[in-house]
Amino acid sequence: MPQKPASFAVGFDIGGTNMRAGLVDESGRIVTSLSAPSPHTTHALEQGICDLVEQLKTDYPIDSVGLAVAGFLDPECEVVRFAPHLPWRDEPVREKLEKLLGLPVRLEHDANSAAWGEHRFGAAQGADNWVLLALGTGIGAALIEKGEIYRGAYGTAPEFGHLRVVRGGRACACGKDGCLERYCSGTALVYTARELASHGAFLNSGLVEQITLDPNALTGKMITTAARQKDPLGIAVLEDFSEWLGETLSIIADVLDPGLIIIGGGLSSDADLYLDQAVNHYSTRIVGSGYRPLARVGTGQLGGDAGMIGVADLARQSVLESI
Amino acid sequence: MPQKPASFAVGFDIGGTNMRAGLVDESGRIVTSLSAPSPHTTHALEQGICDLVEQLKTDYPIDSVGLAVAGFLDPECEVVRFAPHLPWRDEPVREKLEKLLGLPVRLEHDANSAAWGEHRFGAAQGADNWVLLALGTGIGAALIEKGEIYRGAYGTAPEFGHLRVVRGGRACACGKDGCLERYCSGTALVYTARELASHGAFLNSGLVEQITLDPNALTGKMITTAARQKDPLGIAVLEDFSEWLGETLSIIADVLDPGLIIIGGGLSSDADLYLDQAVNHYSTRIVGSGYRPLARVGTGQLGGDAGMIGVADLARQSVLESI
Known part of the structure; x- marks a missing residue:
């Protein structure tokens, strides 16, 4: 019987200094991760995100991308209204990145992302x-x-x-x-x-x-x-x-x-x-x-990885719900 | 064509000094109301509630009774855990009153009751x-x-x-x-x-x-x-x-x-x-x-009647849900 192919989502934790991208499997495990300094302009930041996804894509099949953002989003998680340490201001980040990446993208507030990680795979199951x-x-x-x-x-x-x-x-x-x-x-x-x-x-x-x-x-x-x-x-x-x-x-x-x-x-x-x-x-x-x-x-239980794990899972769920 | 018979619920607002009972129709209107001093012992308070319901029953068909309580209830609204100005302490008030009254009874926190009133019939529709x-x-x-x-x-x-x-x-x-x-x-x-x-x-x-x-x-x-x-x-x-x-x-x-x-x-x-x-x-x-x-x-929009109107509506809904 052929094995079901592994499905991976990338979860980003985007801080003011560095951004990390974790390749997360269906069970919430981080298979590998990359990090880079966070660029300070909108264009460079979005390009930086694409670069990390490209790197991960060379070795793994990626279904979706999630971004944990420390800032205010709209309730539909389409727009970053204000993030004190990031360049986005009232920016429709989800749609922009989806076009740039050619992949489904999910935005979420960073604490919500970490909570979702603990809810699904950690201390709050x-x-x-x-x-x-x-x-x-x-x-x-x-x-x-x-x-x-x-x-x-x-x-x-x-x-x-x-x-x-x-x-x-x-x-x-x-x-x-x-x-x-x-x-x-x-x-x-x-x-x-x-x-x-x-x-x-x-x-x-x-x-x-x-x-x-x-x-x-x-x-x-x-x-x-x-x-x-x-x-x-x-x-x-x-x-x-x-x-x-x-x-x-x-x-x-x-x-x-x-x-x-x-x-x-x-x-x-x-x-x-x-x-x-x-x-x-x-x-x-x-x-x-x-x-x-x-x-x-x-x-x-997930320490500093909770946000990446949570937002990757939310990205994967968004794809499943849209099918 | 015979008219649908009117359905009334009694909503109680039980304060430390006085209690009020409103006879409320399906549209959230208080048809008539009674009030009495709030007794200071458990037994007398429950008897006082029964007396007001009995008085209202002589003139109107009553389907259910709701009580808006200024105090802590359990999440299932069965027990009054603590109400600073009332004698109940960890008392299964809902069940007790249901037996005494021979009618379905619904308990609710007083602010929740008032909010429900404004939600259904007032400023928050x-x-x-x-x-x-x-x-x-x-x-x-x-x-x-x-x-x-x-x-x-x-x-x-x-x-x-x-x-x-x-x-x-x-x-x-x-x-x-x-x-x-x-x-x-x-x-x-x-x-x-x-x-x-x-x-x-x-x-x-x-x-x-x-x-x-x-x-x-x-x-x-x-x-x-x-x-x-x-x-x-x-x-x-x-x-x-x-x-x-x-x-x-x-x-x-x-x-x-x-x-x-x-x-x-x-x-x-x-x-x-x-x-x-x-x-x-x-x-x-x-x-x-x-x-x-x-x-x-x-x-x-409902002023001091919001609690009575809200808890009467919740009592009526409980009956409908249990059918």
Whole structure:
């Protein structure tokens, strides 16, 4: 009996610095992947995407292409309205790329893509109503309800990163101040570390020495590494972060009341440093605490590949639905 | 040709002080209504509900009974888990009342009931994805998506009233501080008026005189009435309220991204005093302002009857679905 030929979809994760393309099979496995710097003009970016697909096409049969985009799309996922780190502005990206590539193309928001990956092949398989909270440079979020991505009326839901949680708080790149992602993200770790270091305590901290040497070189990774090595400033920063994450989980539980919250994004690999504390805090912060079940909280299984895997699967499904 | 006999459902709005029962026809019209004080024990409350239904039954054929409850229900709407102003605690109210009444009974959260009323017969007819924001003593909210009530996994979504918006802010009855409903509700008007009056300004304000005379007698209604009469403190309180309502609308838009937000509850009848200002503020506060459509914002059409009308319709539908 002849074997059914393998079907591959390419999933793109397009960041402000680099873009990655994963060749994904039907079971959500990344067979191979490529990456390249993200060009900064519309034309070069679209050409760059085509080049990576061409490279993958030489060795594999490709049915469809998916793009996980960090930005606002329209609810039909045809147009990239605005993506802060990408050149597209109100651009009908899906149609343009479909013509350029000669293949079916599917666009999706990056957090929705990652959530779809975990829903189909990762930590959220079988969950009926759940939220992905992606913690990286900022905060991304997605709600999967009854097996579908919740988009709201205009395709931008759910956004938690720019809720004001501190009046007159830390200035945000969005133009407001006190936004949640200034307190609960990888960037927030750096802010908190600098603030705490400036108070003059933590004298026996190697992290303080690093900050004094070059405050701009500080990264979230340095802080989590320091916390692992019991650096007192590192520990204090993670404690602050845990409390803010607890607050964030309680906001999600009050507003969306999901059965499960999955932590994804770059910070999820350090969840052992903060998640138990955050969940404890969360359980005391929700309204009606004690009279309602708590959402389970866990971490993603697909790590940084969740977006590529998810959007490749969505691309494949779009093709099947259109047949 | 014989006329189709009229079908009536009774919709209850059960508050901490009084309960009202409306006899509602198929078109959402309240034909007649009764009210009585809300008893404070489980047994007396259930008996009181039966008494009102008995009175209505003497004159009208009744098919079903709906109860709009201000509290947490389970997602199947069988059990009242906790209602701060009612005696039920983890009580299987639906089944109990069905046995007592000998009629099909439907429970629903009060904000969901009011939203259903506006969805079927009021300001939200034809809207696909929209939020009811009920402003009264506290904040109630409901999300209707694709013609269905969004409940979350455990039946408590969406709750906005106890999100912390001011760290170390006004103490809340829930045990936390800085909760949104301490800044954006009828109760909030009273808090803000007392705070502003205590600053010693507004010397030519009749409202300040009233507060000095008896601060505990102050009500939200007195404040909106004073604002209408151009009392300077009344105006200042409404300005503060408008800003907080703008903030609240922006939270709803960021998290749920609805196409329409309907203001309901007791304060909605004074919307001309604050809504335009609130919408202006809201439009500047959402993330990605300028790159996404704004939700329309309006007021409900059914006023304080929305809950009774909505839950009566839900009760009628439950009967039809079970046939």
